[in-house]
Amino acid sequence: MLVLNLLLAIIWLVLQTSFTWADFVVGMLVGFGIIGMTEATLTWQRPFSDQQAKRGYVGRVMKVISFSGFVIWAIIKSNLDVAWLVLNPRAAYQPGIVAVPLDIQSDLGITLLANVITLTPGTVSLDISSDRRTLYIHAMNVQDPDALRAEIKGEFERRVMEIFP
Structure with a gap:
């Protein structure tokens, strides 16, 4: 999920056509929000215990x-x-x-x-x-x-x- 969050932040930077740290942080936050809203539909295996998997990326x-x-x-x-x-x-x-x-x-x-x-x-x-x-x-x-x-x-x-x- 962290890789997905970084990918979404990079996409955000490309769409903004500016490459500043502030834009990267905003991209990470936007990616975090997108993952939080769609996490239930993402079904690939996570390398965490069952307890951590239930909590999800946002909870961790x-x-x-x-x-x-x-x-x-x-x-x-x-x-x-x-x-x-x-x-x-x-x-x-x-x-x-x-x-x-x-x-x-x-x-x-x-x-x-x-x-x-x-x-x-x-x-x-x-x-x-x-x-x-x-x-x-x-x-x-x-x-x-x-x-x-x-x-x-x-x-x-x-x-x-x-x-x-």
Whole structure:
């Protein structure tokens, strides 16, 4: 579907007889709208799971956009938390390593989760167990390891699993 969306954007550019980034973005949006309205009639096989296929192209794109917004917000929030710890000399912080059990099955999902955790300031993904069931994370401030695990599983892993189960 992404290839079809790109093709529709290129057709849009040719019809507009101008080749600017703004026209390309408008073409992508027009293509996205066309695909959204006609997706039920497009019947070729999709290389996704049944759950993802039911959601369709438009639903998957919306999930990716929502996930991107969540990651940006998490990065901003973590930046503020780390800045507070660094600038406040009396702040008591307790670094630690936490093992987080994983429900994600795919290599792409595990990689995305580990990278998003590393992108947020104050946390680094260290290692994954050999059976790919546990992710080890170093956090700058681990007051409550169970709360950190719950946050990673409830926020980060859940959202990654919506995209890559």
